[in-house]
Amino acid sequence: MRTSAQAARPAPPPISGHQDTLDGVRAIAALAVLVFHVASTAGSITNPSGVRWLFNGGQVGVPIFFTLSGLLLYRPWAAAALDGRAAPRTITYLRRRVLRIMPAYWAVIVVFMATAGRDHIGDWVTWASLLTVSHTYLPGPWWDSDLGPAHLGQLWSLVIEVAWYVTLPVTAAVLGWYARRVRTHDVGVRARRLLVGIGVYGALSFPWTALMFVPARNSQMGLWLPRYFAWFAIGMALAVVTVWARLDERRPVAALCRAVSDSWAACWVAAAMLYVVAATPAAGPLSLQTPDAFWTSTLHLIVFGLCAAALVAPVALAPPGQPALGAVLGNPVMRFLGRISYGVFLWQLLIIVSWYEAADRVFRGDVATDLPLMAAASIAAGALSYYLVEWPVRRLTRRRDRSRPAPARAPSS
Numbered sequence: 353m354r355t356s357a358q359a360a361r362p363a364p365p366p367i368s369g370h371q372d373t374l375d376g377v378r379a380i381a382a383l384a385v386l387v388f389h390v391a392s393t394a395g396s397i398t399n400p401s402g403v404r405w406l407f408n409g410g411q412v413g414v415p416i417f418f419t420l421s422g423l424l425l426y427r428p429w430a431a432a433a434l435d436g437r438a439a440p441r442t443i444t445y446l447r448r449r450v451l452r453i454m455p456a457y458w459a460v461i462v463v464f465m466a467t468a469g470r471d472h473i474g475d476w477v478t479w480a481s482l483l484t485v486s487h488t489y490l491p492g493p494w495w496d497s498d499l500g501p502a503h504l505g506q507l508w509s510l511v512i513e514v515a516w517y518v519t520l521p522v523t524a525a526v527l528g529w530y531a532r533r534v535r536t537h538d539v540g541v542r543a544r545r546l547l548v549g550i551g552v553y554g555a556l557s558f559p560w561t562a563l564m565f566v567p568a569r570n571s572q573m574g575l576w577l578p579r580y581f582a583w584f585a586i587g588m589a590l591a592v593v594t595v596w597a598r599l600d601e602r603r604p605v606a607a608l609c610r611a612v613s614d615s616w617a618a619c620w621v622a623a624a625m626l627y628v629v630a631a632t633p634a635a636g637p638l639s640l641q642t643p644d645a646f647w648t649s650t651l652h653l654i655v656f657g658l659c660a661a662a663l664v665a666p667v668a669l670a671p672p673g674q675p676a677l678g679a680v681l682g683n684p685v686m687r688f689l690g691r692i693s694y695g696v697f698l699w700q701l702l703i704i705v706s707w708y709e710a711a712d713r714v715f716r717g718d719v720a721t722d723l724p725l726m727a728a729a730s731i732a733a734g735a736l737s738y739y740l741v742e743w744p745v746r747r748l749t750r751r752r753d754r755s756r757p758a759p760a761r762a763p764s765s
Contacts, residue, residue: 365668387719389704469501485511527553554585619662698734
């Protein structure tokens with residue numbers, strides 16, 4: 353029977369299972385990137401008239417995606433470090449990541465090489481680099497930008513994601529070792545040590561950013577994983593806090609989580625203000641043709657990261673069934689867009705650039721008329737990708753996982 357004190361305790365945020373509201377956050381990220389790509393291909397962002405430069409803030413979709421990855425994928429390792437449960441098996445984790453992201457990605461690459469990239473269809477180096485998600489590492493590719501082929505320019509961030517996926521088990525092992533160096537049954541002590549370790553991990557992005565400009569500017573280093581440790585670290589820190597809130601009922605961590613989630617409107621107002629700052633040249637040039645500088649590159653990390661944190665934190669820290677967030681982010685439309693968000697992300701630039709090239713309107717478009725068409729086409733492609741590729745593979749993966757015996761739980765420390 354629950355006592356009145358227990359009933360008065362705020363419910364902690366969930367640390368497992370599917371969260372509809374996070375689907376809504378994924379939808380926002382995918383649509384933000386879509387708007388940015390339509391506006392940049394149309395030439396609107398660099399148009400000096402009006403406030404079209406605000407479209408530049410659509411790049412915030414990338415730190416949102418990275419923050420979500422840090423939250424959801426690091427959370428089992430955070431639980432293992434704080435609760436003594438068995439950590440995820442590396443082989444199982446990597447297999448699931450491959451089956452989750454690669455089939456749909458390979459479909460995009462095949463379609464690209466058969467259409468926009470057909471002039472290079474016999475180039476095995478291009479095939480190998482694209483199929484292995486390593487094309488931004490090539491020293492002298494045929495494409496003009498460090499980001500890769502124009503029709504696949506958004507996939508530079510997937511290269512970063514894959515690098516983070518691969519290194520996460522090692523990163524988590526190091527962080528877990530550091531958290532457990534102090535022998536204690538106090539979960540708060542281990543949680544604070546984890547947060548310190550994650551803080552150091554995220555801070556490594558800043559010396560790396562400095563190295564991008566010393567002794568000379570090296571733009572390709574900006575496409576390597578260490579540059580973005582800070583954005584993944586935001587989600588990893590949120591993962592630690594959610595697990596801490598659930599495991600340690602003696603401390604007001606759950607109350608802190610509830611306070612943040614109840615302040616979701618204030619957090620999102622802050623995110624909107626940060627978005628405006630992030631869209632300005634203070635956080636980086638409005639055009640890829642304009643060289644970046646150290647201070648704007650540093651502000652890019654900080655401002656975009658804070659914007660993503662202000663958007664995601666109240667959702668990640670909310671208790672199950674938070675009504676306001678559920679209405680805004682967990683409604684059927686946002687859940688659907690969140691489910692197909694990976695496909696929307698994968699296909700959007702191939703559709704956008706191909707359409708603008710076919711219409712001979714590159715840098716001469718109109719977002720007001722072009723965006724609805726590009727959004728509809730990208731959402732349709734994302735839906736097809738989900739139902740024809742992603743969902744069938746996920747069903748097979750789940751069926752295989754159910755046929756395997758469950759791993760034994762490690763004893764609590």
